[in-house]
Amino acid sequence: MRALVLAVIMLLAALGAPAMAQAAAVASVASPDGRVRIDITIDGEGWAHYAVSRDGKPLIAPSRLGFQFTDQDAIGRNSRFVSSETSSRNTRWEQPWGERRFVTDAHNELLVRLASPGASNALTDNRAERPIAIRFRAFDNGIGFRYEFAARADGKPWRIADELTEFVIAAPGTAWWIQAGDWNRYEYLYHHTAIGEVSAAHTPMTVKLADGTHLAFHEAALVDYSAMWLKRVDGLRFRATLSPSSRGAKVERSGAFTTPWRSIRIADDAAGLYDNDLELNLNDPNVLGEVSWFTPHKYVGVWWEMHLESKSWASGATHGATNANVKRHIDFAAKHGFRGVLVEGWNKGWDGNWFGNGRDFDFAQSYPDFDLPDLAAYARKQGVRLIGHHETGGNIAKYEAGLDAALDLYARHGVDAVKTGYVADAGGIIAPGDAPGEQRMEWHDGQRMAQHHLRVVREAAERRIAVNPHEPIKDTGLRRTYPNWVSREGxxxxxxxxxxxxxxxxxxxxxxxxxxxxxxxxxxxxxxxxxxxxxxxxxxxxxxxxxxxxxxxxxPIQMVADxxxxxxxxxxxxxxxxxxxxxxxxxxxxxxxxxxxxxxxxxxxxxxxxxxxxxxxxxxxxxxxxxxxxxxxxxxxxxxxxxxxxxxxxxxxxxxxxxxxxxxxxxxxxxxxxxxxxxxxxxxxxxx
Structure with missing residues (x-):
C-alpha cells in the first residue's frame, strides 16, 4: 500500500511539474527598429519574468521580478497579470552641456500592471491584493524598466528589504567589474573575468558575450532610493542587491513612488556602448530652467602638491592654502586662460585625523592665512573664479547643519563651483538620526546618501553653484534633471x-x-x-x-593637475x-x-x-x-x-x-x- 501511495504521489508531481514551470506570455514590446524585444511572462508559480532578445537571439533569459519587505509578504510568487498598455516616443532634446549637444529619445513603452496577494496578518488576515506596475522601455540600443508603487492601502510606508529583480545573462562571456560592498567605495582597478566568476559588482558592469555582443548593466534616476549592486546567485544569474541602511529596511518610502530604472545597454561592440544616451533618456528633463550661469571650463588648483606631500591640507609651515600660494595659481590660470582655481585645505578642521570623521570641519571659517573675500576679488579682476571645496570626512550630519551658511558664503564671493568630498569607508558615513542629536552610520550609496547628494545639488542650484562631488554616490544620469551636477569622481x-x-x-x-x-x-x-x-x-x-x-x-570641468x-x-x-x-x-x-x-x-x-x-x-x-x-x-x-x-x-x-x-x-x-x-x-x- 505504501508503495502504491508513493507511486501516485510521484506521478502527480511529475504531471504537475511542467504546469508549474510553464510560463504564460502576457505582454511584449519591441524597439523602434524591431531588433530588440522584451517579453513578459507569468510562470506556473505566479512569478513575473522579463526576457530580452535581439534579432531573435536571447540576451537576457527569463528573469524574475519582485520585492522583499521587512513588514509584509514579498511581491513575487502568486502574482496575477491585470492589464498592459503601450505607447511610443520619438523626440530630440538639447543638453546645456555634454558629450553631444542634441540627444534623440526614440523608444516604445510597455506598462504592465500586476496584482500580488496582500500582506498576511495573523490578527486581521487581511489578504487584499496589492497593485504594482512595471514600466518597460525598448530602445534600439538598450532597455530600461522600473517599478511603480501605489500608496499602501493601510497608509504605512513601503519598507523594502531588498529587490528580487534578476538579470539572467543568456550566454557565457567575460565581464569587467569592480567589487561592491567593500571599504573603498568605487575606487578599484577593474577585474576582467568570466561572467561566472563575478561575485558582487557595482554598476555599470560591462560584459562581452561569446558572439561579441556587448551589454552594460546600470541604473538611471537614482532618487530617494538605495543604489543597486549586482550579486551573482549562480551560473550567469544575477540579482539586484540594494545598498544597506542603518534603519533595517534598505528603502523606506511613503505614498506612491517609482524606483530607479534598471538599464541594459546593448551594442555590437564597445564603441556602441559609449555612443549611447540610454540613462540620460531615462531621466526626467531639466527642472532648473536656464542654466547658462554654469560655464564648462578647465581649472588648476592647490591640490597636486598635497598628493606629492610638498604641501599640506593642515595648517602650519607647509600649509598649501595660503594667500601667496593661491595668488600664484590665480596668476598662472589668468596667463593661460584657465577659468578656475580649486583651493583645498582653506577652512578650519584639517588639523589632526579628519579621515572618516569630519567632526572639526567648519565650512564657513578659514585659516588665518587664507582671505577668501580678498582672493575671490583678486581672481575676478583677472577673469578667474575660485572653485570652492567642502571635504566632509563622511560626516554629513555636520555638513548638512552648516550647508546653508557654507553655500551662502561662496555665493557672496562669486564662487560658482564647489568640489565636495566624502572620504570615509563604504559604511562610514555619519548621518543625522531620527532623534535630536542622534547619529547613524550609513553607506556611501544607500538611500540616505542619495537624499543627501540631491539636497546639496538643489541647495547649490538655488545659489547658481555647480557641484562636483568626490567619493560620491554613482552617476545615474541625473545631470539631465539637475544640470548643475556637472561631474564627479566615483x-x-x-x-x-x-x-x-x-x-x-x-x-x-x-x-x-x-x-x-x-x-x-x-x-x-x-x-x-x-x-x-x-x-x-x-x-x-x-x-x-x-x-x-x-x-x-x-x-565639462577638466583639471590641469600638475x-x-x-x-x-x-x-x-x-x-x-x-x-x-x-x-x-x-x-x-x-x-x-x-x-x-x-x-x-x-x-x-x-x-x-x-x-x-x-x-x-x-x-x-x-x-x-x-x-x-x-x-x-x-x-x-x-x-x-x-x-x-x-x-x-x-x-x-x-x-x-x-x-x-x-x-x-x-x-x-x-x-x-x-x-x-x-x-x-x-x-x-x-x-x-
Whole structure:
C-alpha cells in the first residue's frame, strides 16, 4: 500500500511539474527598429519574468521580478497579470552641456500592471491584493524598466528589504567589474573575468558575450532610493542587491513612488556602448530652467602638491592654502586662460585625523592665512573664479547643519563651483538620526546618501553653484534633471598615479571609457606633464597620453593637475591643453576594445574644430583614423601630439613626444602609432 501511495504521489508531481514551470506570455514590446524585444511572462508559480532578445537571439533569459519587505509578504510568487498598455516616443532634446549637444529619445513603452496577494496578518488576515506596475522601455540600443508603487492601502510606508529583480545573462562571456560592498567605495582597478566568476559588482558592469555582443548593466534616476549592486546567485544569474541602511529596511518610502530604472545597454561592440544616451533618456528633463550661469571650463588648483606631500591640507609651515600660494595659481590660470582655481585645505578642521570623521570641519571659517573675500576679488579682476571645496570626512550630519551658511558664503564671493568630498569607508558615513542629536552610520550609496547628494545639488542650484562631488554616490544620469551636477569622481582617479599601490596602469583608462564613463562625466584630474608622483615616482603614462586624456575621459570641468612650474616647462604641450574644449557638439568612438584601446573624436561645441584622443594599454598599437566623419569636401590642418619612436611608459623615454602638422581632407586616413602605455592627441583645425 505504501508503495502504491508513493507511486501516485510521484506521478502527480511529475504531471504537475511542467504546469508549474510553464510560463504564460502576457505582454511584449519591441524597439523602434524591431531588433530588440522584451517579453513578459507569468510562470506556473505566479512569478513575473522579463526576457530580452535581439534579432531573435536571447540576451537576457527569463528573469524574475519582485520585492522583499521587512513588514509584509514579498511581491513575487502568486502574482496575477491585470492589464498592459503601450505607447511610443520619438523626440530630440538639447543638453546645456555634454558629450553631444542634441540627444534623440526614440523608444516604445510597455506598462504592465500586476496584482500580488496582500500582506498576511495573523490578527486581521487581511489578504487584499496589492497593485504594482512595471514600466518597460525598448530602445534600439538598450532597455530600461522600473517599478511603480501605489500608496499602501493601510497608509504605512513601503519598507523594502531588498529587490528580487534578476538579470539572467543568456550566454557565457567575460565581464569587467569592480567589487561592491567593500571599504573603498568605487575606487578599484577593474577585474576582467568570466561572467561566472563575478561575485558582487557595482554598476555599470560591462560584459562581452561569446558572439561579441556587448551589454552594460546600470541604473538611471537614482532618487530617494538605495543604489543597486549586482550579486551573482549562480551560473550567469544575477540579482539586484540594494545598498544597506542603518534603519533595517534598505528603502523606506511613503505614498506612491517609482524606483530607479534598471538599464541594459546593448551594442555590437564597445564603441556602441559609449555612443549611447540610454540613462540620460531615462531621466526626467531639466527642472532648473536656464542654466547658462554654469560655464564648462578647465581649472588648476592647490591640490597636486598635497598628493606629492610638498604641501599640506593642515595648517602650519607647509600649509598649501595660503594667500601667496593661491595668488600664484590665480596668476598662472589668468596667463593661460584657465577659468578656475580649486583651493583645498582653506577652512578650519584639517588639523589632526579628519579621515572618516569630519567632526572639526567648519565650512564657513578659514585659516588665518587664507582671505577668501580678498582672493575671490583678486581672481575676478583677472577673469578667474575660485572653485570652492567642502571635504566632509563622511560626516554629513555636520555638513548638512552648516550647508546653508557654507553655500551662502561662496555665493557672496562669486564662487560658482564647489568640489565636495566624502572620504570615509563604504559604511562610514555619519548621518543625522531620527532623534535630536542622534547619529547613524550609513553607506556611501544607500538611500540616505542619495537624499543627501540631491539636497546639496538643489541647495547649490538655488545659489547658481555647480557641484562636483568626490567619493560620491554613482552617476545615474541625473545631470539631465539637475544640470548643475556637472561631474564627479566615483572611480580610481589621477591621484592614484601619485601614490597608489599599484598605480592605475595603462589598461585603466581604456577600461574606464567602457565601464565607469558609461555612467557620466568623471573628474579624473589629468595633465601631470612632469610624469612624476610622490617621491619622484614615475607615472605609468607618456607625455602624449596625458594630453589624450582630455579628449578620452569626458568632463565639462577638466583639471590641469600638475604644479604651475612643471606645466610652464612644457609650453608645446600646454598649447594643446589651452585649446582643447570641455564642451562638445558631437562625440564618436572611432576605435575601442574594453581595457585595450579607446580612440574618440569630439567636435567643439563653440566652433568647427574637431579633437581626437587615443590611449592604449601595455601594448603598442597602430591605429588608422578614418576622417569620414568630417563634412565632405572640407579641408583641415591636423595638429598632432604623438608618442615618439622610443616612447614607452616603463622607461625614461615616456617623455618622448613628436609634435607635427599635416594637411587633411575629409575622408583621408591618418595612421598614428601609440607606444606601450601611450597615446596621442589631434586637433583638426578647419581651413577656410
Amino acid at each position: 572611480a580610481r582617479g589621477g591621484e592614484y598615479q601619485a601614490w597608489g599601490t599599484p598605480g592605475n596602469g595603462p589598461a585603466h583608462a581604456p577600461t574606464l571609457v567602457f565601464t565607469r564613463m558609461l555612467a557620466g562625466p568623471m573628474d579624473y584630474t589629468p595633465g601631470v606633464l612632469s610624469l612624476k608622483g610622490r617621491g619622484g615616482r614615475d607615472l605609468e603614462s607618456t607625455l602624449a597620453r596625458e594630453l589624450a586624456l582630455y579628449v578620452v575621459l569626458y568632463s 604644479l604651475p612650474e612643471n606645466l610652464e616647462a612644457h609650453p608645446r604641450e600646454m598649447d594643446f591643453i589651452r585649446k582643447v574644449p570641455t564642451d562638445w557638439a558631437q562625440t564618436r568612438v572611432l576605435a575601442g576594445a574594453v581595457g585595450e584601446l579607446a580612440v574618440l573624436a569630439r567636435q567643439d561645441r563653440n566652433g568647427p574644430d574637431w579633437y581626437i584622443g587615443g590611449v592604449t594599454d601595455t601594448q603598442p598599437r597602430e591605429v588608422v583614423i578614418d576622417t569620414a566623419f568630417l563634412p565632405a569636401g572640407t579641408r583641415w590642418r591636423a595638429h598632432i601630439w604623438r608618442d615618439g619612436d622610443t616612447a614607452d611608459y616603463r622607461t625614461a623615454a615616456r617623455h618622448d613626444i613628436v609634435i607635427e602638422q599635416k594637411p587633411v581632407t575629409a575622408g583621408d586616413r591618418m595612421t598614428i602609432r601609440m607606444a606601450a602605455g601611450g597615446g596621442f592627441a589631434v586637433r583638426l583645425e578647419a581651413i577656410e
